[in-house]
Amino acid sequence: MTEARFETHEHDVLIIGAGGAGLRAAIEASAANVSVGLVCKSLLGKAHTVMAEGGVAAALGNVEPRDNWKVHFRDTMKGGRFLNQWRMAQLHAMEAPDRVKELEGWGALFDRTPDGKILQRNFGGHKYPRLAHVGDRTGLEMIRTLQQHGIHLGMSVYMECTVSRLLVEGGRVVGAFGYWRETGRFVVFKAKSVVLATGGIGRIFKINSNSWECTGDGQALAYLAGAELMDMEFMQFHPTGMVWPPSVRGTLITEGVRGEGGTLRNKDQKRFMFDYILELYAKETAKTEEEADRWLAGDRSAGRTPDLLPRDVVARAIHAEVKAGRGSPHGGVFLDIFTRRSAADIKRKLPAMYHQFKELGDVDITREPMEVGPTGHYTMGGVRVDPDTQETCVKGLFAAGECAAGLHGSNRLGGNSLSDLLVFGRIAGEHAARAAKGAPAPAVDDGAIEAASREALAPFAREEGQNPFALHEDLKDQMQKYVGIIRVKEDLEEGLRHLERLKDLAGKVKVEGPRHYNAAWHQALDLRNMLLVSEAMARAALHRKESRGAHTREDFPEQDKGHWSKVNLVLRKKPGAEGEGEMDLAEVPLPEYPADIKAVLDEG
């Protein structure tokens, strides 16, 4: 019997990933009185949610009473260029305020308004000041709050444990197979339902803001288990990553810098964002520096500063300025806050930025501008889910947070990821618990477990082969070069050829040394997932023949009003294919708007 060979745990609900979405799902499922297992790739509380800085978007209306869910909904749809699943955007906008408020009952402490409410700041694409925040460490506050609340609810936490395969029987998920980082030993989880909350895929790009964990695990696990991936062509390049020194290239600089009044300039000191105002945003955006400054000073009759256009617009603008030779010495542009805010304000509202630049960049942001440039940050794409339950097409398998698709369409607004993970983490947890209550006892197949174990051990068995770290560098280089911020047919095809080559090499990767805490082995196993999401991204990017949101095609520079505005791209494993199989790509029509939703959109 295989089970005896492997350490086995059984839960009603197994949650894979312990960032904000996973923790919120675990809290909700625990509240439903089912047994919950929470698996994290790192130690608890270290997930990439800690890197979210600027805030969580929720139409609380504390700073601007005119704000409400309808405005937030419209902003989100507009930011995603209407490729979002409207129902997810609606649920998100309606539920976010309650999700934020309940955090304070669990210990979170957001910055305050003078009347003692949660303070909200401006952010790109949000019509009103909407981001609840704690200086520039909002994500840390949220993950710590969820963690400190969650650990007292009876859930089992499996730290430094990586899942390498989902176990599926007869179209229903029955568990997962993984390994302990510390010992290298295998572990089997039996579960009636599984929630994927593994976050992003940023490690496929050379310049990125992500931690080693963000390797597309959830997307790949779901795909291999028969679920669908959607919107994979949309990769968000955050406009402001550090560009110098090399050690920190790509490290995130919060949009909160611009939210607090920071302005972008090129080497000629020109505020170039005025040259890149998108038609869709022309009406509400300032035409002159004087007008933008009035808006920053609080004049609500003035147009918004173009520095706070959505991220895709700003990232492309920076890219264009640098390409035209108007960039900063190290290939970025300038972002200054010191001309706008006092040193004391900067240290109070942006302490982590001040610290980060001072310690790592030798720059004092209270006296000098920062150098910034786009960095691979967030994937709008991910596992396709039902908007109301977050369930995938595999029974009992759910996904929430960054690894799920649908809320953000072709471009995510800043602040909408933290609210996403709260709202849909909760929904996924609720429905996973409900599904578990009606599900049969999970029966895992010995053969599947044996196969997963063989797959994981293969790199040790090889006599010779590639170094997994070198292969990862190779992958990052090709993705940056061919599937990056500006795309064109020939490049994408070349990228896909490289991915074929790399897939072949990844099958021959070799590792040495013992199994416990072996970094090379972990890297080797993560390669499969990174290659898979890379391929999905390149294929979808090649297929979408227009430019929309975060997807920019040099050969199709316009946003299409016809066909491409009506379809999402969905990828899945060709039915019946063994192993990774071949990818099937389909165009799936966007759900139609009901009359009341259409009315909300038309109001804007």
Added chain:
Amino acid sequence: MAATATFRIYRGDASGGEFVEYSTETYPGMVVLDAVHDIQAKQAPDLAVRWNCKAGRCGSCGAEVNGKPRLLCMTRVDKFPAGEPITVTPMRAFPHLRDLVTDVSWNFKVAKKIPPLKPIPPESDGAWRMQQYDIDRIQEFRKCIECFLCQDVCHVVRDHDRKEEFVGPRFLIHLATLDMHPLDTLDRRPMLREAFGVGYCNITRCCTEVCPEHITITDNAIIPLKERVADDFYDPLQWLWRKVTGSKGRRRLPVVKA
């Protein structure tokens, strides 16, 4: 020729280990974690190190550089004298797992022992009201990234291994957060004295010194906690009150309002 630096990294596991010297190229802004990664990628693929954000935000890469507890991702290589080897060892206060990785699970067990916030009911809109000046001081403590360097350097943990009786600076600041929280209704002071061992701290301020978030752990969190415990348990008026009323537990003296 590109500049290089030499690193002496402790390699091994619970069964024993040794220092291994590696030389690697340096570049502008390089931090010790970059060097460890370069060595891992090209010379020692199975070198174990914990890390996540590489921006000083997650607190995963705590270790000791030339004997001092530090985050590897925030420690610049060019801060050390050129030509001298830089020694990197795992945190000493915790059981060694492998190379630069230690078993920090004790911290997670302690976290579970601390009763969570028990807030007053919210107002009718489901939200609470708090003034910024009432939360300023605990927002400082909430900056904690749980790197556990303060636990590592604290002699009560490091040299005297009082892990059963003492929760360490990290959790004393968490307790201070709860104690000073405007919404909290739970009294954790008896636990502070007994189960959590606040009395073990003798204010050497080593924790404050190593905190990468520059939290004034000792002065702003631990000393006020000690004062509250002292007020409650060692104040002669409190003692007399307990004698007179026969109350065994801690009780607030009536407050005399001016």
